[in-house]
Structures are given as C-alpha cells and as structure tokens.
Amino acid sequence: MSKLHIIVGSTRPGRAADLVVPWITKRASAHGAFEVELLDLREWSLPIFAEHMGTIGDRRDPTYSEPIVKAWNKKMKEADAFIIITPEYNHSLPAVLKNAIDSVFLSFAFRNKPVAAVGYSGSIGAGIRAVEHLAQVIIEGEGVPLRNTVLIPYVANAFNEQGEAREFAASVSLNVMLDDLAWWSRSLELARAAGELAPGSSRARAAIAEAAAAAAEK
Numbered sequence: 001m002s003k004l005h006i007i008v009g010s011t012r013p014g015r016a017a018d019l020v021v022p023w024i025t026k027r028a029s030a031h032g033a034f035e036v037e038l039l040d041l042r043e044w045s046l047p048i049f050a051e052h053m054g055t056i057g058d059r060r061d062p063t064y065s066e067p068i069v070k071a072w073n074k075k076m077k078e079a080d081a082f083i084i085i086t087p088e089y090n091h092s093l094p095a096v097l098k099n100a101i102d103s104v105f106l107s108f109a110f111r112n113k114p115v116a117a118v119g120y121s122g123s124i125g126a127g128i129r130a131v132e133h134l135a136q137v138i139i140e141g142e143g144v145p146l147r148n149t150v151l152i153p154y155v156a157n158a159f160n161e162q163g164e165a166r167e168f169a170a171s172v173s174l175n176v177m178l179d180d181l182a183w184w185s186r187s188l189e190l191a192r193a194a195g196e197l198a199p200g201s202s203r204a205r206a207a208i209a210e211a212a213a214a215a216a217e218k
C-alpha cells in the first residue's frame with residue numbers, strides 16, 4: 001500500500017475545510033490503495049519560514065531552526081503520495097499552506113512523488129485558481145502534480161447530512177483522482193526504487209563549477 005498524506009491547508013476557526021476533509025479522508029481510506037494519514041496544519045504550528053544554511057547544519061541530517069520543522073520534513077519524507085486540500089484565498093493558496101510547503105526545505109520530500117489537489121471556495125470559483133497555483137508550487141518542489149483534481153464551489157452547501165457531496169460530478173472527480181493517484185504512486189515508487197537522478201539544481205551547479213574549473217585551467 002502507498003503511504004498517503006492528506007494535508008489540510010486551512011487552519012482558521014470555523015473553517016469550511018471541516019466539511020471537505022472527512023469526505024476526502026473517508027473515500028481515500030476506502031479506496032484500498034492507500035494507508036492514509038491526515039496532517040492538519042492546525043496541529044503543525046510551523047514557524048514562518050526562516051531556514052538558511054546556518055539553521056541547516058549537516059545537509060544529510062539538517063537541524064532546522066526548530067524541532068517542529070525537522071519533524072515536519074521527516075513526516076513529509078515518509079509519504080509516497082499526497083492529497084492537498086486547499087481553499088482559495090485571494091486567488092491563491094492560504095499563506096499557512098504555502099509556508100508548510102516552503103518549510104519542506106532541503107529534504108526533497110516531494111521529489112518524484114504525486115500530489116493531488118482538492119480545491120474549494122465559498123463561491124463559484126471552487127478553488128480553481130488556488131489549485132492551479134498549487135501545481136506551480138509543487139513543480140518547483142519537484143513533486144508531480146496530477147491533472148485530475150476535485151473542485152468544490154459553494155462549499156457551505158456542497159455536502160448533505162451524511163457528509164457526502166451533493167454533486168455527482170464531485171464524487172466522480174474524486175474517484176478519478178484517487179485512481180490516478182494510486183497509479184502514479186505505484187509507478188513512482190518503482191521508479192524511485194530503481195534509482196533517482198540527483199536534483200537538477202545540484203547537477204546544474206556541479207556542471208557549471210566543472211566548466212568554470214576547466215576554463216580556469218586553459
């Protein structure tokens with residue numbers, strides 16, 4: 001089974017996330033491909049990102065500025081796959097979620113792993129812009145954002161008394177997304193086990209240093 005971390009990207013009191021999260025968690029757990037762990041950023045009070053080489057220490061086992069940052073990196077590294085549940089704040093993802101992603105620093109915990117997104121909002125926007133922006137952020141973290149997402153407009157009225165999505169299309173999109181996530185997770189687990197390239201940024205740095213050294217010798 002793939003280890004799936006579900007990250008809850010809103011932390012404010014009275015959040016609508018509490019309508020969305022039980023539905024996603026229940027369906028992901030019932031899918032059969034995943035061992036699910038819920039990571040609620042309310043329970044991960046990460047400091048505002050402030051890591052630098054002085055807080056890292058040994059790059060192979062970074063210290064970080066606070067133990068919780070180290071624990072967060074370790075926790076993220078354990079996952080094979082992610083679902084990120086995000087509302088839309090000012091046409092993007094909430095700062096608390098961006099901060100949690102930025103805090104995955106030098107551990108490459110998203111690298112070569114699939115990341116699925118669930119977006120929602122209080123209006124017709126459905127979190128589309130947050131989800132699109134999240135994909136850009138994940139690419140820079142070397143994660144693999146999935147094409148198929150779940151989008152929930154008018155979140156306050158989106159679920160019935162049993163906690164199920166009222167819109168059949170939402171239910172279908174969740175099935176599609178979970179099937180894709182399972183496929184990508186299995187595929188990338190095999191690919192990672194077969195061997196990974198060093199991160200592109202390190203390879204580019206090494207190639208430039210090598211070229212500079214060769215030029216200096218001439």
Ligand SMILES: Cc1cc2nc3c(=O)[nH]c(=O)nc-3n(C[C@H](O)[C@H](O)[C@H](O)COP(=O)(O)O)c2cc1C
Binds near residue numbers: 089
């Ligand atoms: C700071 C802030 C910015 C928001 N910006 C948008 C927006 O750009 N687009 C949108 O559709 N809804 C926007 N909303 C409405 C939220 O999507 C809606 O309130 C949703 O319930 C937020 O999720 P939460 O309650 O789990 O935090 C915004 C809400 C807040 C608090």
